[in-house]
Amino acid sequence: MNMGTIRQLLLLTDGCSNAGEDPAAMAAYALQCGITVNVIGIVDDSGRAEGLQEIEAIARSGGGESRIVRAQSLSETVVNVTRQAMTGTIYSIINQELREILNNDARVESLPPEKRSEIAEKVEEISEEAALKLLILTDISASMKKKLPAVKEALYDLSVTMQSRSGDSSFSLWTFPGKYSAAEERISWTSDAKKLAESFPQLASGGITPTGPAIRQALSSFLEMDEYDEKTI
Amino acid sequence: MKKRYEAVPGEILYGKWTGHKWHVEREIGRGANGIVYLVRGAIGQAALKFADSSAVAAETNTLQSLEPVRGFSPGPFFIEADDVEKNGVIYPFYIMEYIDGLMLHTFMRSKKKEWSFIILLRLLDFLAPLHQSGKIMGDLKPENFIVSGSAHLIRAVDMGGITKLGRSVKEYTALYDRAAWHSGTREAEPSYDLFAATVLTVALVHKNEVQEVSGRIDRLVDIIDSSLVLRKAAPILKNALHGQYDCALTMKKELLVCLSGREALRKRKKQKKKLRKWPVLFIILTVVCVLFLLH
Numbered sequence: 181m182n183m184g185t186i187r188q189l190l191l192l193t194d195g196c197s198n199a200g201e202d203p204a205a206m207a208a209y210a211l212q213c214g215i216t217v218n219v220i221g222i223v224d225d226s227g228r229a230e231g232l233q234e235i236e237a238i239a240r241s242g243g244g245e246s247r248i249v250r251a252q253s254l255s256e257t258v259v260n261v262t263r264q265a266m267t268g269t270i271y272s273i274i275n276q277e278l279r280e281i282l283n284n285d286a287r288v289e290s291l292p293p294e295k296r297s298e299i300a301e302k303v304e305e306i307s308e309e310a311a312l313k314l315l316i317l318t319d320i321s322a323s324m325k326k327k328l329p330a331v332k333e334a335l336y337d338l339s340v341t342m343q344s345r346s347g348d349s350s351f352s353l354w355t356f357p358g359k360y361s362a363a364e365e366r367i368s369w370t371s372d373a374k375k376l377a378e379s380f381p382q383l384a385s386g387g388i389t390p391t392g393p394a395i396r397q398a399l400s401s402f403l404e405m406d407e408y409d410e411k412t413i
Numbered sequence: 414m415k416k417r418y419e420a421v422p423g424e425i426l427y428g429k430w431t432g433h434k435w436h437v438e439r440e441i442g443r444g445a446n447g448i449v450y451l452v453r454g455a456i457g458q459a460a461l462k463f464a465d466s467s468a469v470a471a472e473t474n475t476l477q478s479l480e481p482v483r484g485f486s487p488g489p490f491f492i493e494a495d496d497v498e499k500n501g502v503i504y505p506f507y508i509m510e511y512i513d514g515l516m517l518h519t520f521m522r523s524k525k526k527e528w529s530f531i532i533l534l535r536l537l538d539f540l541a542p543l544h545q546s547g548k549i550m551g552d553l554k555p556e557n558f559i560v561s562g563s564a565h566l567i568r569a570v571d572m573g574g575i576t577k578l579g580r581s582v583k584e585y586t587a588l589y590d591r592a593a594w595h596s597g598t599r600e601a602e603p604s605y606d607l608f609a610a611t612v613l614t615v616a617l618v619h620k621n622e623v624q625e626v627s628g629r630i631d632r633l634v635d636i637i638d639s640s641l642v643l644r645k646a647a648p649i650l651k652n653a654l655h656g657q658y659d660c661a662l663t664m665k666k667e668l669l670v671c672l673s674g675r676e677a678l679r680k681r682k683k684q685k686k687k688l689r690k691w692p693v694l695f696i697i698l699t700v701v702c703v704l705f706l707l708h
Contacts, residue, residue, distance in 0.1 A: 259585070288466055293470070293473070300471045308581070341599045343598070344580070344600040
């Protein structure tokens with residue numbers, strides 16, 4: 181099976197959006213474009229978490245994973261969520277194929293457990309070898325101030341893991357809110373994951389959190405890339 | 414996140430594919446990717462784990478691949494995989510051997526600190542056959558191990574992190590992860606586990622201190638040097654932190670020697686051997702010289 185490229189958007193935020201389109205709708209749009217949206221909500225030490233429901237809703241409509249964690253365990257969560265979402269993406273492609281071959285509600289769970297184990301073996305291979313394009317969209321609104329060092333550390337960590345994989349990986353970093361638009365590209369597509377953590381942006385001022393528009397803008401980065409690919413072909 | 418099946422004690426679960434019945438006794442574990450229950454079926458007590466179908470399938474493969482290791486498995490024996498179907502929703506699960514014993518950190522709570530070395534030795538025994546079978550543990554943390562029986566064997570109860578050699582580690586916990594300590598990659602190789610086992614040992618004795626310095630390897634070494642308990646094995650622990658071992662059994666051997674305080678003795682023996690060699694060489698040389706002169 182030719183897997184092509186697994187495309188993911190990882191949203192790191194600490195609260196509710198308060199401006200622009202519904203982020204869950206934008207995540208659903210991303211999924212339609214073939215991009216899985218994962219969300220990690222970072223909570224304070226007090227464990228107070230606002231916008232939990234929104235975080236779950238974004239991930240659900242984006243076909244991805246969601247987690248709520250404290251800043252200390254962000255690193256391992258970012259890596260684990262990225263991995264699980266890759267597995268999830270591969271499974272959803274398999275499910276789609278099964279539906280076409282068998283019938284409308286067929287999915288991996290319709291097969292007996294022994295067959296699933298064979299599939300799992302294959303999935304593991306693919307997720308190790310497939311190309312990954314991962315866009316990280318980080319909330320840098322004022323409330324994230326204390327959490328940004330942890331985000332930086334997590335991105336460094338992610339780069340270490342992805343370099344141990346045998347497939348190609350490329351990364352891009354976007355932040356929101358931006359100075360002149362909802363979101364800004366900080367690092368354009370690069371296979372050098374270390375860049376992610378090296379040039380980490382300053383905090384933005386202002387209290388708006390335009391999560392929805394930010395997702396929409398960041399998606400353009402995937403779409404532009406596709407156009408570019410077509411031209412080169 | 415997909416919906417989880419929450420079973421209650423006393424409930425009977427029907428396996429869709431095998432038709433087997435499992436009587437739920439109690440919950441015994443809960444993690445990021447599943448819930449484990451103690452159940453009783455026709456075969457007796459067993460552990461049942463609910464997780465999503467990809468996790469069930471992947472863990473089934475891992476458990477089955479571990480078994481050929483000398484009829485003894487470092488983890489629980491795999492029994493079967495099945496589904497519960499309720500209101501049209503499928504909840505995959507698998508059944509494995511129930512390992513009775515204490516979780517590593519619970520075990521240590523009632524013991525003196527010296528036991529941390531026994532735990533490390535047993536962990537190395539656990540890791541050796543696993544590494545030989547071409548895999549590493551990956552997520553090596555106290556919660557994933559059980560100390561069982563009077564021989565204090567260590568067995569894993571969560572196999573989610575087990576990774577084939579050469580791949581990138583599937584799952585890990587930052588506190589025990591060598592990349593998070595800036596001491597190497599996250600590539601699956603024996604030295605990755607040996608690093609984690611060492612941090613785990615230090616953390617068994619000085620949990621809070623280790624958490625405080627997390628990520629700074631030089632401070633971790635300071636903890637070892639200033640610890641009355643750990644000082645005895647300091648050279649070995651440091652070697653492991655610096656990735657000097659690529660074999661669990663080599664580390665175990667050196668640890669045993671180090672703990673017995675025989676290091677000095679061995680050096681003396683070496684000197685003796687050298688001394689003994691000199692007269693022999695001398696005699697051979699003189700014989701050669703004499704023969705040469707005679708000619």
